[in-house]
Amino acid sequence: MSHPALGKTYPAFEYEVGREKIREYSYAIGATNPVHFDPEAARAEGFRNVVAPPMFAVVYSAGSVGPGVLDPELGINLALMLHGSQELVWSEPVCAGDTITTETTFKDHREEDGRTYFVFESVSKNQDGQETVRGTWTNIVRGG
């Protein structure tokens, strides 16, 4: 039985990538490559400015995925929800000064072993229209 909201898309979310945010995030996860901290080092490696670690994708796309997870029409019981799995496919690197726009779709819904799976797909593009990341976010609700 298909969920009535399957295929629903959420408004595009715009995120401006700041240099200090990249530094803060890189420091928090323990990324030590100078390309994340030092504009000179980043330029020497061919980047426009300090470059975000790949996993920073979850920071700039969260503002688009969140409204889907919280959408009352989907009826996800947040108290019983787990982030079950995550896939990210990267294309263009993201640098300080970029503006990233992300759109999210409610992609899949299925029930297995007493659990309900809510799957979202996010697609993020930079200011030049180049794709930076495509994310598949699988949330599992225990007991339906």
Added chain:
Amino acid sequence: MKEGDQIPEFRVTPDKYLPHRYAGASGDFNPIHIDPEFATQVGLPRNILHGLYSMAQVALANAAVAGGDPRKLKRLSVQFRGMGLPETEMVVTGTVKEVRDGRVVIDTVAEQDGNRIIRNAEAEVEV
């Protein structure tokens, strides 16, 4: 690298305040990550690591195969299982599953005290 090769083992011990720094950096202030009292009230042993922090460690371990160049990690998919804990060493290990078209596909696991907190992780890295 060839099929069956191990990637260099990656070890990290997130300190007591790591979840607070990650919360600030990521914007995820869910109290199960930053409030030990709240965490125990909802049945957890203590405040737990953000799953996406642990995934970031798996990403670093795999990008290291390509000299830590952030452009070389092309894909990463993971399953979150169990709970990651601060002040406990995390060990990320990986085995090359396939080599094709200038990319390696690496099966990866992250564990703490033998408890797999990320499993069935698969990374694709340009080499």
